[in-house]
Amino acid sequence: MPHRLVRNEWFAELPPEVVEQLAQRAHRRKLADGQMLYARGDAPQGLYGVVSGRVELRASAPDGREIVATVHEPGNWFGEVSLFDGAQRVHDAFADGATELLVIPTADFHRWLATHPELYPHFTRMLCRKLRLALGVVEALVFLPLSARVAARLLTLAEAYGRPSADGLLIDRHLPQDLLARMVAAGRQAVSRELKALEAAGAIRVAYGKVVVTDMDRLREQAGDALRLAALQDIPAAPQR
Amino acid sequence: MPHRLVRNEWFAELPPEVVEQLAQRAHRRKLADGQMLYARGDAPQGLYGVVSGRVELRASAPDGREIVATVHEPGNWFGEVSLFDGAQRVHDAFADGATELLVIPTADFHRWLATHPELYPHFTRMLCRKLRLALGVVEALVFLPLSARVAARLLTLAEAYGRPSADGLLIDRHLPQDLLARMVAAGRQAVSRELKALEAAGAIRVAYGKVVVTDMDRLREQAGDALRLAALQDIPAAPQR
């Protein structure tokens, strides 16, 4: 198992030899750009880890509108809800670029976990974290105007992909405005307008398919109330007793 | 422990004597109407079970707007997220009517659970269920018009509180339109309008502080796409009377 896959929150804290047992159950799977991994309603196959490429989890309405719930990068694991409750997939999953995955079949995962019950608290914490994120999204949608959602999103993107560059922190990832729009559940044109506003405020600079954050503090100002929600998304490793 | 509290999904499937061990750790707490149990950001005290009365979990914006995330009825347990991850409360909790709770302190719960690791899968499933609910709410907010959200909500309320009456299924619970509005994250007047529309469509009849579903199928039609999400909707365990 590539060690980057065990360096993330899912497995990083666990003893290496324990993770190794699990890794032996995994097999690999390759996806072409845009290929569907699963669709909402599918029966779960297992837990997925991204080795290379990317996987977008999306929700879509019958009328064609869609939102991007998450984008999983190399090192991320996903598919845990169906893993733990065995029920249908909630989202549609598509490869973004040629992608290689590690797949741990549901049954193997559970056999492994059964022999390591001490790991359960760890996984319940993972689930709680997802739950808090989802609740934060609900609040953001209900309470925050688009401007704040965009600003907040850029902040988290900057943290995840930020790389210092000439005139600020470059979000080093292909980020067309309509992807950003689907991430904040909005239309492309509206996002374009908000980006212009942020640029006028001196918080960012927009380039072709890219965004550079020139002033994090100013961006934080624009996010406003969203920060209160951001705090919820940042879960301290609280002792579970 | 009143047996109504162990009849719900949280503990119903578990061996009675195991639940009994836990029950002995619980203590009681009374709240007056409208009293706050906890606020967002508070450190968690434990897991709560509603013995009598009701508890509303709400989220509110600084500007005063607020939504009702859930209403817990007698027999329901809540507060599990903070229980499992130890972090701050996400919502504000208020008693609706004079309320009596059973409180299981966090530490006691975990001591108990540690001696029954076989129960972990059960609790991860509970968390997954909440997560699915939250994801369903996100989709409903993004994709569905208010009319569908109202119709869908009435359907779940009818399932939970429905009682046959002269001209249909009475939702037997104090349900002013502005409560309904806060449940679907909308304004009171808009909900009023939608209710009128549903009435005109012959799906419901609105009374003072009450709603009677006269035609479930017609109501389902109005909910439309929401039914796809319906499986994800929150159904408060029916109040046990």
Add this chain to the structure above:
DNA sequence: GCCGGTCTGTCGCCTGCGCGACAATCGGCG
């Protein structure tokens, strides 16, 4: 039966944002 608080119906204004349309750029690939 009366009163005050709670609910509902309705009208109207206003704003945020979806969405179509199109022109202007950009940039990778042949």
Add this chain to the structure above:
DNA sequence: CGCCGATTGTCGCGCAGGCGACAGACCGGC
């Protein structure tokens, strides 16, 4: 180095729904 698909800027229409303002209906308690 030029073409074409991808991306962006912008204008404008349309509308769902937020919100204030009342007026009227209801109801439980006294």
